[in-house]
Amino acid sequence: MKLSILDQSPIRVGGSAQQALNETIALAKLAEQLGYYRFWVSEHHSSEGLAGSSPEILITRLAAETSRIRIGSGGVMLPHYSPLKVAENFKVLEAMFPNRIDLGIGRAPGSDQLTAAALAYGNPYGSEYFPTKIADLQAFLLDQPTPTEAFRKVVCSPKIETQPEMWMLGSSEDSAHFAAKFGLPYSFAYFINADIRPDIFDIYRREFKPSAFCQEPRTSLGIFMLCTDTEAEAERLAKSRDLWYLRFAQQAGVPQIPSPEEGESYPYTPQEQAFINDNRRKMILGTPDKVAKKLRDIANTFETEELVTVCITHSFEARCRSYELLANEFQL
Numbered sequence: 413m414k415l416s417i418l419d420q421s422p423i424r425v426g427g428s429a430q431q432a433l434n435e436t437i438a439l440a441k442l443a444e445q446l447g448y449y450r451f452w453v454s455e456h457h458s459s460e461g462l463a464g465s466s467p468e469i470l471i472t473r474l475a476a477e478t479s480r481i482r483i484g485s486g487g488v489m490l491p492h493y494s495p496l497k498v499a500e501n502f503k504v505l506e507a508m509f510p511n512r513i514d515l516g517i518g519r520a521p522g523s524d525q526l527t528a529a530a531l532a533y534g535n536p537y538g539s540e541y542f543p544t545k546i547a548d549l550q551a552f553l554l555d556q557p558t559p560t561e562a563f564r565k566v567v568c569s570p571k572i573e574t575q576p577e578m579w580m581l582g583s584s585e586d587s588a589h590f591a592a593k594f595g596l597p598y599s600f601a602y603f604i605n606a607d608i609r610p611d612i613f614d615i616y617r618r619e620f621k622p623s624a625f626c627q628e629p630r631t632s633l634g635i636f637m638l639c640t641d642t643e644a645e646a647e648r649l650a651k652s653r654d655l656w657y658l659r660f661a662q663q664a665g666v667p668q669i670p671s672p673e674e675g676e677s678y679p680y681t682p683q684e685q686a687f688i689n690d691n692r693r694k695m696i697l698g699t700p701d702k703v704a705k706k707l708r709d710i711a712n713t714f715e716t717e718e719l720v721t722v723c724i725t726h727s728f729e730a731r732c733r734s735y736e737l738l739a740n741e742f743q744l
């Protein structure tokens with residue numbers, strides 16, 4: 413089984429966006445040293461707590477700082493953008509770093525609706541355009557005529573010998589159908605939606621149609637994990653994410669990451685505690701042997717060949733330690 417990383421460039425309380433992005437760069441270098449298979453960065457907007465608003469730019473730096481690990485977007489929120497511009501961005505990346513670039517695309521806004529409208533300013537925005545944009549993006553990447561007739565004479569530059577690996581990302585059943593229809597590998601965000609039906613990948617496999625991007629069904633599961641030396645340390649560090657998630661649910665935008673001490677001292681109401689307890693279902697935390705067993709169990713349940721792990725802690729050192737312990741347990 414492959415282990416990969418999705419990093420969201422979290423900004424801690426008392427920290428800065430510059431610090432968060434530099435930590436993502438350092439983490440990508442560590443991930444390569446530890447033996448992780450790929451390293452993805454996310455796209456979020458109007459966010460106080462997540463610094464990665466432009467994965468294309470961040471990927472360039474990450475790929476330049478590493479030499480073997482695959483680097484990509486987890487993902488580009490395609491409804492905001494022109495398929496031509498996305499294709500050109502990732503063709504340039506692939507030209508500079510051949511056979512190492514992943515283009516993960518998603519449908520979620522990654523922001524509030526007003527920000528989504530600003531990102532798509534001058535272009536129609538809506539989920540109904542998503543399938544057409546996928547088809548046009550694939551055509552531009554392959555130097556083929558686009559399904560959109562008006563764009564069939566457009567040349568997507570540069571022309572390159574290899575193509576980025578294109579993935580469909582999702583957190584609902586709709587994404588499984590899109591991935592199958594367009595012949596794309598499929599990555600499901602379990603850390604967002606832990607209530608999805610366990611046969612989500614079976615749906616994808618049954619409907620899968622081979623394409624130039626993927627000849628056979630391929631899957632990965634995105635899951636939050638926190639790996640620590642002791643159970644007590646895992647529980648202490650998890651208090652930070654607990655409070656962060658509560659604040660995220662209660663206010664507009666994404667807040668900064670509070671410290672574990674702030675999380676421990678927060679006076680949860682019974683309703684808030686119940687909310688936190690429910691969210692813990694999306695998380696795997698504890699010592700390396702415990703975390704590894706749960707990860708293998710969930711991979712077996714969903715019959716997936718790759719796990720894309722997400723870890724957010726207030727301390728960057730704790731985040732690095734978590735990935736180091738997991739890599740050692742899996743003997744990467």
